[in-house]
Amino acid sequence: MAGSGFRLGRLFGIKINIDWSWLFIFLLVTWNLTTVFSNIHPEWGLALNIGVALVASILFFASVLAHELAHSLMAIAQGVPVRSITLFLFGGVSNIEREPPSPRAEFLITIVGPLTSIVLGLIFIFLSGFAIPTVAGAVDNPAGALANLNPITTLFLWLGPINILLGVFNLVPGFPLDGGRVLRSVLWAATDNLRTATRWASYVGQAIAWLMIIGGIAMVFGAEIPLFGTGLVSGLWLAFIGWFLNNASVQSYRQVIVQDLLEDLPVSAIMRRNPPTISPDASISDLVHDSVMGSDDHAFPVLDNGRLVGLVCLHDVRGVDRARWDSTRVAEIMTPRESLVTATPDEESDDALNKLQQGDHRQLPVLQQEQLVGLLRRRDIMRWLQLQSGDDGQF
Numbered sequence: 001m002a003g004s005g006f007r008l009g010r011l012f013g014i015k016i017n018i019d020w021s022w023l024f025i026f027l028l029v030t031w032n033l034t035t036v037f038s039n040i041h042p043e044w045g046l047a048l049n050i051g052v053a054l055v056a057s058i059l060f061f062a063s064v065l066a067h068e069l070a071h072s073l074m075a076i077a078q079g080v081p082v083r084s085i086t087l088f089l090f091g092g093v094s095n096i097e098r099e100p101p102s103p104r105a106e107f108l109i110t111i112v113g114p115l116t117s118i119v120l121g122l123i124f125i126f127l128s129g130f131a132i133p134t135v136a137g138a139v140d141n142p143a144g145a146l147a148n149l150n151p152i153t154t155l156f157l158w159l160g161p162i163n164i165l166l167g168v169f170n171l172v173p174g175f176p177l178d179g180g181r182v183l184r185s186v187l188w189a190a191t192d193n194l195r196t197a198t199r200w201a202s203y204v205g206q207a208i209a210w211l212m213i214i215g216g217i218a219m220v221f222g223a224e225i226p227l228f229g230t231g232l233v234s235g236l237w238l239a240f241i242g243w244f245l246n247n248a249s250v251q252s253y254r255q256v257i258v259q260d261l262l263e264d265l266p267v268s269a270i271m272r273r274n275p276p277t278i279s280p281d282a283s284i285s286d287l288v289h290d291s292v293m294g295s296d297d298h299a300f301p302v303l304d305n306g307r308l309v310g311l312v313c314l315h316d317v318r319g320v321d322r323a324r325w326d327s328t329r330v331a332e333i334m335t336p337r338e339s340l341v342t343a344t345p346d347e348e349s350d351d352a353l354n355k356l357q358q359g360d361h362r363q364l365p366v367l368q369q370e371q372l373v374g375l376l377r378r379r380d381i382m383r384w385l386q387l388q389s390g391d392d393g394q395f
């Protein structure tokens with residue numbers, strides 16, 4: 001989900017983002033509910049039916065947001081920073097910055113999500129409670145009972161079960177679903193090894209994902225699966241969720257391997273030592289002809305009397321018209337020192353990788369007491385990972 005969407009706002013200091021794919025699912029749910037309500041209550045008229053469906057959709061997505069907020073707030077309480085929450089095609093995701101510090105923390109951060117959904121579901125069912133006599137009084141005629149409900153009761157009676165379903169579905173032990181994270185926290189506590197625990201949780205996740213894909217395809221060809229039913233659309237949808245879960249599961253495991261490989265590895269072990277540098281007074285022509293051509297470097301630290309004053313990269317050069325290369329100095333186009341994110345030689349490489357990814361940087365100047373000692377480039381890390389992992393290195 002590469003940030004294609006818009007910002008809704010901030011809640012408790014956490015950015016709330018909406019991915020464009022979410023609008024699709026929002027419209028789908030609203031349209032679907034309008035159809036359902038229109039069938040039960042033709043007497044309400046189209047406008048009221050669309051209105052009730054719209055309110056139901058909004059409350060449903062507010063419930064999904066509440067589920068994610070529960071994860072995020074518990075993460076913050078456990079000392080793990082949270083960058084943002086994104087609502088997208090399959091619901092919500094909290095962008096929690098790093099792995100929880102302990103199995104206990106992981107268990108707590110995870111379990112509050114499904115619990116919130118289930119408790120919300122029970123509250124909605126409770127709120128629709130005044131309708132129960134009507135429903136109970138018409139056991140012989142359930143359709144008639146539903147038709148007697150007013151709009152607000154209909155709303156609550158739909159929101160209750162859907163939230164409980166959301167909570168229960170998330171407890172399926174397919175990592176990285178909540179249930180898979182609960183499983184991982186238990187395996188982690190048992191083995192005292194996050195990597196082993198993640199590997200097994202990921203295997204279970206992939207197995208469940210494949211069951212969904214196979215089940216979904218079987219539904220397309222007319223098989224009846226309990227709870228999921230049958231048919232082309234439901235089948236494709238289930239297979240699609242399975243495919244997504246499988247990807248997420250493989251990806252999450254890779255992330256943990258990378259973290260594990262880079263932990264305890266100092267930046268100084270993999271950085272580029274003695275990178276080519278340039279003076280702030282050099283012209284862009286000098287930079288291009290003396291440094292850029294004939295090397296495969298993309299970025300050049302700018303040194304003034306041995307002191308780092310900035311970083312200039314090919315991207316900065318491209319922004320300047322060719323005719324002005326002789327008259328423009330490097331100092332005018334470089335990123336100045338105060339805007340640079342840097343690393344130290346003793347820093348752990350996984351922290352440095354986090355810095356690279358968070359700021360979407362391609363390299364970090366490595367400084368020891370403000371002295372430039374090297375440049376840590378993304379590809380230095382990738383190359384090292386390729387050597388270590390022995391696979392194709394597609395991280």
Ligand SMILES: [Zn+2]
Pocket residue numbers: 067068071113114170178
């Ligand atoms: Zn969750």
